[in-house]
Amino acid sequence: MEMRYPGVLRPTHVPYGVPGKPTERLPFTIRRVNNEADLWKAVRVRHAAYARHVPDFARQLVRPEACDYGDDAIVFLAESKLDGAPLGTARMQTNLHEPLHVEDSVALPDWLRGQPLAEMSRLGVDNGRIGRMVKTALLKAGVMYCQQNDIAWALATGRAPIDRQYEQLTFVDVFPDLGFVPLRHVGNIPHRVMAFDITTIEARWTAAQHPLLNFFCHIHHPDIDVGGRTGVRPPQPSAKGANVAQHASEMYELVA
Numbered sequence: 001m002e003m004r005y006p007g008v009l010r011p012t013h014v015p016y017g018v019p020g021k022p023t024e025r026l027p028f029t030i031r032r033v034n035n036e037a038d039l040w041k042a043v044r045v046r047h048a049a050y051a052r053h054v055p056d057f058a059r060q061l062v063r064p065e066a067c068d069y070g071d072d073a074i075v076f077l078a079e080s081k082l083d084g085a086p087l088g089t090a091r092m093q094t095n096l097h098e099p100l101h102v103e104d105s106v107a108l109p110d111w112l113r114g115q116p117l118a119e120m121s122r123l124g125v126d127n128g129r130i131g132r133m134v135k136t137a138l139l140k141a142g143v144m145y146c147q148q149n150d151i152a153w154a155l156a157t158g159r160a161p162i163d164r165q166y167e168q169l170t171f172v173d174v175f176p177d178l179g180f181v182p183l184r185h186v187g188n189i190p191h192r193v194m195a196f197d198i199t200t201i202e203a204r205w206t207a208a209q210h211p212l213l214n215f216f217c218h219i220h221h222p223d224i225d226v227g228g229r230t231g232v233r234p235p236q237p238s239a240k241g242a243n244v245a246q247h248a249s250e251m252y253e254l255v256a
Contacts, residue, residue, distance in 0.1 A: 159191050
């Protein structure tokens with residue numbers, strides 16, 4: 001059965017879509033951050049989402065992180081079409097120029113070494129009904145980014161019970177014998193390190209009759225724009241943006 005979400009218009013064929021794919025419009029947009037104002041919007045969502053669940057670690061997230069400016073990283077921002085409110089964010093980091101953040105804590109196994117990899121982190125979304133759809137669309141944005149940049153595997157880390165969400169997406173354990181591993185880039189909180197084969201998503205999900213197959217593989221979403229490669233950086237933060245993320249909110253939910 002195809003999974004449907006409230007607020008999503010049914011697919012229609014339009015001239016500017018992808019040939020052979022119906023186009024579906026979303027009530028929000030997802031794009032990559034490329035200026036200071038948008039980065040602070042993403043930081044506000046990120047900080048508030050973490051503050052609801054891991055408040056001690058969230059204190060480190062009131063400002064942009066150094067890795068937000070790395071040559072191998074981009075930040076996604078989801079915004080409401082209705083009023084421009086930030087609804088979600090995530091960061092993607094590749095290993096094209098330097099190791100992934102997770103490699104600060106663990107050595108990856110042989111089957112991942114030498115592979116083009118990307119790690120999704122700092123994923124937080126609106127805590128309301130629309131948050132589930134925003135989370136799914138941000139995950140699709142990550143898959144699209146990997147596909148456009150020839151990334152073979154996407155890594156994600158999840159604490160319990162968030163790790164079960166990655167299981168449902170057919171992520172596999174990188175360290176099945178270790179379970180949850182303390183990770184430095186998330187405050188040494190134990191996380192499960194998991195990997196997703198980007199290159200076989202359509203075949204695997206077709207065989208499994210995955211409910212998100214159509215959303216990820218068979219429908220064009222022009223409101224998700226991940227165009228461009230790594231290297232487009234927002235400017236370094238200025239003092240005027242610092243008040244954007246000072247206070248946590250009940251509005252945002254931590255995903256990873």
